[in-house]
Amino acid sequence: MGVSKFTQDEIIKYYKIDKAKVEHNYNSISDDFLKGGISDAKLLEVKEKYGLPENFILYIGTLQPRKNLPMLIQAFAKIKNELGDMKIVIGGNKQAHNFDSGIDEAIEANKLTSEVMFPGFVDEKDKPAIFRLAKVFAFPSLYEGFGIPPLEAMSQGAPVLCSDIPSLKEVCQDGALYFDVESLDDFSKKLYDISMDNDLRDKLICAGSSRVSFFSWEKSARKMLAIYEDLMHN
Numbered sequence: 004m005g006v007s008k009f010t011q012d013e014i015i016k017y018y019k020i021d022k023a024k025v026e027h028n029y030n031s032i033s034d035d036f037l038k039g040g041i042s043d044a045k046l047l048e049v050k051e052k053y054g055l056p057e058n059f060i061l062y063i064g065t066l067q068p069r070k071n072l073p074m075l076i077q078a079f080a081k082i083k084n085e086l087g088d089m090k091i092v093i094g095g096n097k098q099a100h101n102f103d104s105g106i107d108e109a110i111e112a113n114k115l116t117s118e119v120m121f122p123g124f125v126d127e128k129d130k131p132a133i134f135r136l137a138k139v140f141a142f143p144s145l146y147e148g149f150g151i152p153p154l155e156a157m158s159q160g161a162p163v164l165c166s167d168i169p170s171l172k173e174v175c176q177d178g179a180l181y182f183d184v185e186s187l188d189d190f191s192k193k194l195y196d197i198s199m200d201n202d203l204r205d206k207l208i209c210a211g212s213s214r215v216s217f218f219s220w221e222k223s224a225r226k227m228l229a230i231y232e233d234l235m236h237n
Contacts (some may be wrong), residue, residue, distance in 0.1 A: 004230075006030050006149040009170040013148075028226050029174075030149045031218040036131050036158040049132035053122035056090040060198065061137035061161070063094040063125055064152050067101040071143040071166065071184070073109035078143075078190040080113035086198055089138065090118050094125040134159035139197050142166065145184060150174050154218060157211030162204045164197045178214030180207060 004026055005011035011027035014020060049055070060079065064070060072093065079091055093106070110119050125133060134140065140156035140163050147170045153163045154174065163179040165171045172181065180203070182193040196203055 007170050009173055010148040028223050031220045032154050036155050041132050041135055046132050049129045058088055058138050059090045059092045060139045060141050061092050062141055066095040068103045069145045071145045073105040075141055075143050076109040078194050081191040082195045092120045096124045131159055134161045137161045154215050157215040160208050162197050162207040178211035
């Protein structure tokens with residue numbers, strides 16, 4: 004069972020399993036992201052708790068090499084003088100065993116110590132507010148089976164910029180803007196566009212809200228139940 008058509012195909016390809024025996028069933032996001040509005044008081048509380056700046060590009064997730072965060076820092080460095088007071092906020096555990104040391108190296112090489120912030124591990128209950136506060140959510144991953152964080156961002160009205168890998172294009176469709184993961188120039192251009200072009204931002208926010216509504220754990224549970232019932236009777 005794969006969590007996307009992409010992972011279904013990967014299972015068939017690498018494990019040499021009969022394709023008739025492999026299905027896919029999509030993930031979804033926590034109900035915490037679907038509860039509706041977030042109060043101004045909660046937004047202020049979270050902003051102060053994590054020391055968040057007024058304008059920031061957000062990443063939340065693990066900080067391992069496949070997340071490709073040095074490229075985000077390099078792309079930002081190319082355009083930072085055109086983005087006013089914009090910062091980067093990277094939420095995740097720097098003490099994890101698989102932390103990508105290239106992140107700190109990219110920050111130092113591009114002299115961005117003051118522009119890149121690490122609030123540490125973000126509590127699940129605070130994530131919706133942080134996504135709501137973000138100017139942009141960037142997800143430059145090199146490999147994903149599904150990719151839940153972009154959907155979490157869409158649910159809170161944050162425009163999403165993703166790498167153009169197959170799984171993210173399958174999951175996000177027109178709800179995200181994509182950059183060529185092999186082109187730093189394209190990443191920088193798209194990062195500038197999504198930060199500064201209000202028409203583009205509005206279009207992505209609207210499309211993202213529509214796309215995230217496609218997924219639900221209830222729908223996934225019903226599909227899983229149907230698969231089990233089919234196995235029992237056939």
